[in-house]
Amino acid sequence: MDISGHILAALLKILFIIAVVVGAFAPMLVWAERRQSAMIQDRVGPRRAHIPLPRGVVGLFRASLKPMEAGVFLSFFAAGLAILTLVLMGLFGIETVAGQDAETFYLAVIGFGIAGVLLRLGHKLHKGIVDSGGKLALLGLLHPAADAVKMIFKEDFTPPKADKFLFSIAPIITVIPAIISFAVIPFADTLYLEYWDQVVPRDGEIIATAVPMQVASLNVGILFIFAAAGTGVIGAAVGGYASDNKFSLMGGIRAASQMVSYEVALGLTIVPCFMIYDSLRLEDMAAWQHEHGWWGFFIPPLTIASILYLFAAIAETKRIPFDVPEGESELVGGYLTEYSGMKFGMFFTGEFIEVVVLAALAVVLFFGGWDVPFLYRSGFDLPGTWELTVPMTEWVITDQFLLQHWAVLLIQVLFFLFKVVVLMWLQLMIRWTLPRFRYDQLMQLCWKGLLPLSLINILVTGILVLLWT
Amino acid sequence: MFPVYLPVLILLIVASAVALGMFTATSLAGPKKPTPEKMLPYESGSNTTGASHLRMSVKFYLTAILFVVFDIEAVFLYPWASLFRELGWFGFVEMLLFLTILGVTLVYAWKKGALEWEK
Numbered sequence: 001m002d003i004s005g006h007i008l009a010a011l012l013k014i015l016f017i018i019a020v021v022v023g024a025f026a027p028m029l030v031w032a033e034r035r036q037s038a039m040i041q042d043r044v045g046p047r048r049a050h051i052p053l054p055r056g057v058v059g060l061f062r063a064s065l066k067p068m069e070a071g072v073f074l075s076f077f078a079a080g081l082a083i084l085t086l087v088l089m090g091l092f093g094i095e096t097v098a099g100q101d102a103e104t105f106y107l108a109v110i111g112f113g114i115a116g117v118l119l120r121l122g123h124k125l126h127k128g129i130v131d132s133g134g135k136l137a138l139l140g141l142l143h144p145a146a147d148a149v150k151m152i153f154k155e156d157f158t159p160p161k162a163d164k165f166l167f168s169i170a171p172i173i174t175v176i177p178a179i180i181s182f183a184v185i186p187f188a189d190t191l192y193l194e195y196w197d198q199v200v201p202r203d204g205e206i207i208a209t210a211v212p213m214q215v216a217s218l219n220v221g222i223l224f225i226f227a228a229a230g231t232g233v234i235g236a237a238v239g240g241y242a243s244d245n246k247f248s249l250m251g252g253i254r255a256a257s258q259m260v261s262y263e264v265a266l267g268l269t270i271v272p273c274f275m276i277y278d279s280l281r282l283e284d285m286a287a288w289q290h291e292h293g294w295w296g297f298f299i300p301p302l303t304i305a306s307i308l309y310l311f312a313a314i315a316e317t318k319r320i321p322f323d324v325p326e327g328e329s330e331l332v333g334g335y336l337t338e339y340s341g342m343k344f345g346m347f348f349t350g351e352f353i354e355v356v357v358l359a360a361l362a363v364v365l366f367f368g369g370w371d372v373p374f375l376y377r378s379g380f381d382l383p384g385t386w387e388l389t390v391p392m393t394e395w396v397i398t399d400q401f402l403l404q405h406w407a408v409l410l411i412q413v414l415f416f417l418f419k420v421v422v423l424m425w426l427q428l429m430i431r432w433t434l435p436r437f438r439y440d441q442l443m444q445l446c447w448k449g450l451l452p453l454s455l456i457n458i459l460v461t462g463i464l465v466l467l468w469t
Numbered sequence: 470m471f472p473v474y475l476p477v478l479i480l481l482i483v484a485s486a487v488a489l490g491m492f493t494a495t496s497l498a499g500p501k502k503p504t505p506e507k508m509l510p511y512e513s514g515s516n517t518t519g520a521s522h523l524r525m526s527v528k529f530y531l532t533a534i535l536f537v538v539f540d541i542e543a544v545f546l547y548p549w550a551s552l553f554r555e556l557g558w559f560g561f562v563e564m565l566l567f568l569t570i571l572g573v574t575l576v577y578a579w580k581k582g583a584l585e586w587e588k
Binding site: 006007010011013014018151152153154156157160179180182183215216217219224244245246247249250253256257261263264268271274275278279280332338340341342345349439440443444447448451452455463 | 488535
């Protein structure tokens with residue numbers, strides 16, 4: 001591949017990352033966080049943002065309710081009839097009914113079933129819109145967008161005695177490193193360009209143009225993420241320092257102190273991963289777990305490492321229960337006190353993106369990265385060797401299911417994103433379950449808890465690995 | 470040979486564009502109506518006393534120094550961890566010595582009260 005091809009590939013991957021992370025995950029996190037807190041506390045929550053629909057459209061929706069209800073009924077009735085026919089055919093050994101063989105009836109069951117479910121969902125959506133008087137609210141999903149628009153049009157305030165330059169640059173310093181940390185995170189197996197629409201052989205070398213499914217395949221790997229995350233500290237510290245406000249200064253200093261402490265802990269908790277996977281490259285780590293069919297989380301030293309990592313990661317993002325730098329009951333808003341408008345929002349964008357980065361990193365280090373159980377380069381291969389014939393048809397289901405290369409990669413990407421979402425949701429649940437730590441408890445957890453424990457974990461891993469090999 | 474850091478540079482440019490876009494949008498679209506009250510540092514409504522740059526507890530500086538010590542330790546650990554299997558037991562004992570010295574450092578700081586925040 002020539003250099004323009006490389007640049008084109010890099011651009012496409014960057015576009016994908018920006019779209020997924022900034023465009024989808026960060027707003028989703030905002031939404032989930034606010035909606036879920038509302039559910040836990042039994043409030044309605046932020047769901048008022050909506051697109052008003054014209055009256056004619058609402059009338060159409062209202063008129064469509066009855067036919068859709070009938071459609072749901074008819075679809076499920078037809079699917080039921082098809083099932084009944086199949087059962088009767090099986091019982092009495094009938095080959096064809098009304099000139100149709102069993103395969104047609106199987107297809108009918110699947111087709112009418114899917115149609116019924118889709119109609120049911122559509123009916124629910126239409127009924128919701130009609131009941132609310134023509135408001136397209138989409139479960140409150142429009143609220144993050146409304147928030148962003150609101151923030152942009154809020155007063156953009158700079159304190160008169162603040163250091164103008166540092167005050168303005170702090171939110172920018174927070175957002176940029178958070179985004180560029182994604183450069184080394186692999187989100188699928190290597191793409192072999194020539195095999196795009198073919199089945200890749202499962203074993204052996206493949207001679208084709210290999211495109212790594214990560215923005216940059218750097219030999220420093222994970223160090224790049226720490227370099228970028230380390231820069232993020234500066235944003236909070238500088239923002240607090242430049243605001244000309246006592247609360248901001250205290251928040252900024254607390255943030256700096258907390259983030260550097262937990263950066264040490266974070267860096268040390270994952271050292272056992274390098275020792276076991278024998279590489280600093282994240283793509284090698286994911287590949288190791290794929291080849292061994294064994295996710296890191298299930299290797300005992302790494303189980304401990306992953307739990308320590310989770311503590312350190314949540315503290316590193318300065319979120320509840322570790323949000324002392326911006327604890328509203330002590331410091332108003334910490335280093336955010338004097339910020340307004342989208343500058344305020346940028347700190348939160350950075351924070352949410354950091355949550356996604358740390359979840360994605362945890363997935364690669366401990367949960368197999370893009371590895372899908374039983375999915376190999378050539379397709380699915382379930383355990384055992386078996387064959388199932390669907391009764392009354394020629395259809396055979398085996399333990400092997402070959403897939404084209406693009407389908408394999410697509411499944412891997414989707415499964416990777418699914419794992420990231422699960423870990424983000426775990427962080428949200430912790431946020432809404434635990435109360436805030438005191439600052440001294442927070443620092444002691446790091447220096448007296450995580451740091452010695454991760455050092456011991458490194459030594460234990462070392463002994464185990466050396467005894468093993 | 471394709472420079473591997475070029476995509477990182479492109480990503481940096483895109484990320485900067487996103488950040489600067491957000492920043493410029495709010496600077497241009499947001500209204501600016503300063504009032505004397507608004508210009509005061511926000512301290513929950515009470516009047517400000519003294520300079521806003523107060524003296525911070527010495528604990529923060531101690532934490533910063535400890536950070537330097539242990540972050541450099543982590544930097545030394547990384548190359549060792551990635552070459553760990555080739556170095557074998559010899560490398561392990563060497564690293565054990567290094568970690569023991571740093572462990573003593575941590576215990577010393579602990580006993581001296583550098584990790585206590587209540588006092």
